[in-house]
Amino acid sequence: xxxxxxxxxxxxxxxxxxxxxxxxxxxxxxxxxxxxxxxxxxxxxxxxxxxxxxxxxxxxxxxxxxxxxxxxxxxxxxxxxxxxxxxxxxxxxxxxxxxxxxxxxxxxxxxxxxxxxxxxxxxxxxxxxxxxxxxxxxxxxxxxxxxxxxxxxxxxxxxxxxxxxxxxxxxxxxxxxxxxxxxxxxxxxxxxxxxxxxxxxxxxxxxxxxxxxxxxxxxxxxxxxxxxxxxxxxxxxxxxxxxxxxxxxxxxxxxxxxxxxxxxxxxxxxxxxxx
Amino acid sequence: xxxxxxxxxxxxxxxxxxxxxxxxxxxxxxxxxxxxxxxxxxxxxxxxxxxxxxxxxxxxxxxxxxxxxxxxxxxxxxxxxxxxxxxxxxxxxxxxxxxxxxxxxxxxxxxxxxxxxxxxxxxxxxxxxxxxxxxxxxxxxxxxxxxxxxxxxxxxxxxxxxxxxxxxxxxxxxxxxxxxxxxxxxxxxxxxxxxxxxxxxxxxxxxxxxxxxxxxxxxxxxxxxxxxxxxxxxxxxxxxxxxxxxxxxxxxxxxxxxxxxxxxxxxxxxxxxxxxxxxxxxxxxxxxxxxxxxxxxxxxxxxxxxxxxxxx
Numbered sequence: 271x272x273x274x275x276x277x278x279x280x281x282x283x284x285x286x287x288x289x290x291x292x293x294x295x296x297x298x299x300x301x302x303x304x305x306x307x308x309x310x311x312x313x314x315x316x317x318x319x320x321x322x323x324x325x326x327x328x329x330x331x332x333x334x335x336x337x338x339x340x341x342x343x344x345x346x347x348x349x350x351x352x353x354x355x356x357x358x359x360x361x362x363x364x365x366x367x368x369x370x371x372x373x374x375x376x377x378x379x380x381x382x383x384x385x386x387x388x389x390x391x392x393x394x395x396x397x398x399x400x401x402x403x404x405x406x407x408x409x410x411x412x413x414x415x416x417x418x419x420x421x422x423x424x425x426x427x428x429x430x431x432x433x434x435x436x437x438x439x440x441x442x443x444x445x446x447x448x449x450x451x452x453x454x455x456x457x458x459x460x461x462x463x464x465x466x467x468x469x470x471x472x473x474x475x476x477x478x479x480x481x482x483x484x485x486x487x488x489x490x491x492x493x494x495x496x497x498x499x500x501x502x503x504x505x506x507x508x509x510x511x512x513x514x515x516x517x518x519x520x521x522x523x524x525x526x527x528x529x530x531x532x533x534x535x536x537x538x539x540x541x542x543x544x545x
Numbered sequence: 546x547x548x549x550x551x552x553x554x555x556x557x558x559x560x561x562x563x564x565x566x567x568x569x570x571x572x573x574x575x576x577x578x579x580x581x582x583x584x585x586x587x588x589x590x591x592x593x594x595x596x597x598x599x600x601x602x603x604x605x606x607x608x609x610x611x612x613x614x615x616x617x618x619x620x621x622x623x624x625x626x627x628x629x630x631x632x633x634x635x636x637x638x639x640x641x642x643x644x645x646x647x648x649x650x651x652x653x654x655x656x657x658x659x660x661x662x663x664x665x666x667x668x669x670x671x672x673x674x675x676x677x678x679x680x681x682x683x684x685x686x687x688x689x690x691x692x693x694x695x696x697x698x699x700x701x702x703x704x705x706x707x708x709x710x711x712x713x714x715x716x717x718x719x720x721x722x723x724x725x726x727x728x729x730x731x732x733x734x735x736x737x738x739x740x741x742x743x744x745x746x747x748x749x750x751x752x753x754x755x756x757x758x759x760x761x762x763x764x765x766x767x768x769x770x771x772x773x774x775x776x777x778x779x780x781x782x783x784x785x786x787x788x789x790x791x792x793x794x795x796x797x798x799x800x801x802x803x804x805x806x807x808x809x810x811x812x813x814x815x816x817x818x819x820x821x822x823x824x825x826x827x828x829x830x831x832x833x834x835x836x837x838x839x840x841x842x843x844x845x846x847x848x849x850x851x852x853x854x855x856x857x
Contacts, residue, residue, distance in 0.1 A: 281666055285674045288660060292681050292735065298703055299692045311701050352589075360586035367579035375583060377848075382594050384844040386792040388813050389833035390594060392820050393601035400615045416593050419586065448578035477685040479795045480813075484821055494687040498799055501691040509695060516692060520684040527683035531676060 303513035310509045325514035335515060337489070338496040345407050345482070345492060346475035349414030350468055353422045356415075358464070361426035362452055366435070383420035387480055390416055395484055405487035413481040418471040425470065425533075429463030430456070466533035473526045493519045598837075605830035618827065625831035635832065637807060638815040642791065645726065645811060649793075650786045652730045657737025657782065662767075664738065665745045675742070682736040690799035693728045718808030721801050725809050728796045733789075737782045744778030745771075777850070784847040788840060812836050 302310055304321035329335055364372065394413055395404065403409040433456065441451040457464075479494040486495060497519060500512050574581075605625055609618030629635045664675050681689070696704050697714035705712055714720045752770050761769070772779075794813035797803060803810040803818065816836065820829030 278668065281663065281668060284663055285671075288663065289674060289677050292678055292731065295689075295692055295696055295731070296680065296684075298696065302695065313701075313706075315703055315706055356585040356589050359582035363579040363582035369579040369583070371583075375587065378590055378594070380848065381841070381844060382590065384788050384847065385840050386813060386833065386836045388792070388794070388816050388820075389601065389837045390597050392816075392826060392830050392833055393597035393604060394593070395820070396604065396611075396615070396826060397597060397600060399611070412593050415589060419589060423586065447572070448575045452582075473683060477687075479685075479687045479798070480817075483798075494685055494795075497685070497687050497691060501694060501799055509701075512691070513695070516688045520688050523683050523685060524680055527679050528676065531679065 299513045300517055302509055303517050305510055307507070307510055311507075325510035326518070328511055329514045329518060332515075334488075334496060335493075335518075338491055338493045339518075341407065341486070341490055342476060342492040342494075345410045345414065346472050348407065348411040349418045349475045350471045352411060353415055353418040353471060354464065354468065357419050357422035358426050358457075359452070361423045362430050362456065364423065365427045365430035366438075379420040379423055382416055383424070387416065391481060391484055398485065404485055405490055407486075407490050409485045410482055410490070410492070413485055414475050414478065417474055417478075421471055421474065422467045425467040426460070426463055429460045429466075433459060466530055469526045469530040470533065473523050473530075476523055476526075601830045601833065604827055605834050607827050609827045611824050611826065621827065625828050626835075628828060629831055629835065634807060634810070635815060638810045638812050639835075641807075641810060642793075642812040645722070645793070646787060646790045649726050649729050649790050650783065652726070653734045653737050653786055653790075654779070654783060656730065656734035658741055658779070660734065660738035661741035661745055664742050675739075678735045679739060681732050682739075684732075686732065686795035687799055689732055690728050690796040693724065693731075693796075694800050697724055715801055716805060718806055721805055721808050725793075725796050725800050728800070729790065729793060733786065737786060740782045740785075741775065741778055744775050748774050780850045781847075784843060784850060788843050788847065791840060791843065792836070 303325050304323070305316065305319060306322055306324065309316050309319055360375075363369070364375065391413065394409075398404045398409045437455055437459070438451045441455045442448070446454070477494065478492075479498060482492040482495045483498065486492065491499075497512075497516060500506075500515065506512075604618075606621060606623070607618035608621040608624070660678065664671065664678070694715070696702050699705060699711060699713045699716070702714075704714075712720060714724045748771070752774070753766055756766050756770055792813050793811050794817065797809050797811050797814045798817070801809045803814040812832070813836070816829050816832045819825050819832060
């Protein structure tokens, strides 16, 4: 009994050490964001101080931050809506029916998710320039579908496969068309799947830097692009402002993470491992 | 009014006849439902993936510059590829990326497995630890990199304060590569851990119980029972991480932009500089096709592994 208790303490100690290692950088950054400029550069560093919210107030009143926030929101929502609209029926067909080209579609979706984004970005940039689409949010939304569409199809296919086939079949027997059965019988039952796919795609889109860095201008840039501009080259002296904006950028994704915790594994492995 | 009556009569007739018809033959729409359901996805994929890749293949065999019209380049055959393969910077970048990928992925898998084993122990409050650990892997990579940039700052960074030395982490080739790697390991070891934890939770209990009754030590159980059973999950984690580390860009861009002295010049960074800084888009297209080739090999391994696992 005593040995078990000692073991338990050892495990908790190891876990606590782990949490400290993995969360310290973020906690320290959060701390910096709550310091005044003098406190940030105090030597030795301050571990106890009365927090100030002036950095957050300054960040939130910046016009470029607000603009980038709106842009991030628009392109993420756009990419996710487009992917869901287009991808969910495809996922259903892939899960339920056999048709010519099914395996090709599978392979293409998987490649789309796995191949390096820069390979698609270069020709996209040239083609979008020729069409006058670069620096528009539309171009970013289209670029984001290269990762969000495969993710939606992959996650949703898993959810459709877990649903008993009898549900639609009885609807078909009752005279519903394939489309009606899909819309009125199947879709309402996989709402949790839709939510999971939605959150995981939002996270990816929100976090993307490469596509947005190339395909946006100052007016259409997203938050990660703005953050990279803040920190490019020299780190400068406005650490309070930079860390405050960093915290504001990652806050939504941390909330997503907690919301989608149950479905993380399905999304991470793109369906390769069923949790 | 009259129209409505006719319509009602018409629909009644259809309603009476429809079930018979359906039994005999599905309507055209129903027969083609799967094809129509995948049509939008197929079109979108052609638009944002198929077409760009084809164009990029063509671009890589041209000598094209942005001031020319879209198809105004001169045919260059394999010149761009030959230029790349004789460019010491590209070869250096290729070797660096492969080494970096191997080291980072090994570290992520090692750390991830350790964390997964710890998180698999059933204890009160363990859920809280599991939840806390997913935070690093969810956050924006650019922000993560820039947080670490402040942590390793030579003058005001807290890491130099802790170790009591003045190290210019991002200014020296060896420490710069180490810093860039640590950020990715920090972000993605939890990712591996969560994946492996799912594997551990799904393993059967009987083999472990049997071995314990037979008097096997914990290390023996881990090495001879848990690891072999976990192998499919380890392989999936390994290949996914290989594929995603191979394209590392965000952390490099923010922390070092490939420097100092190309010490952190990953292939993505090299290709980015060639395309969107020097605007040598034909060469960059060739470079990205080399990356594609390597990724296709990795991806092929991934599909083989997943297929084999499904068959089991």
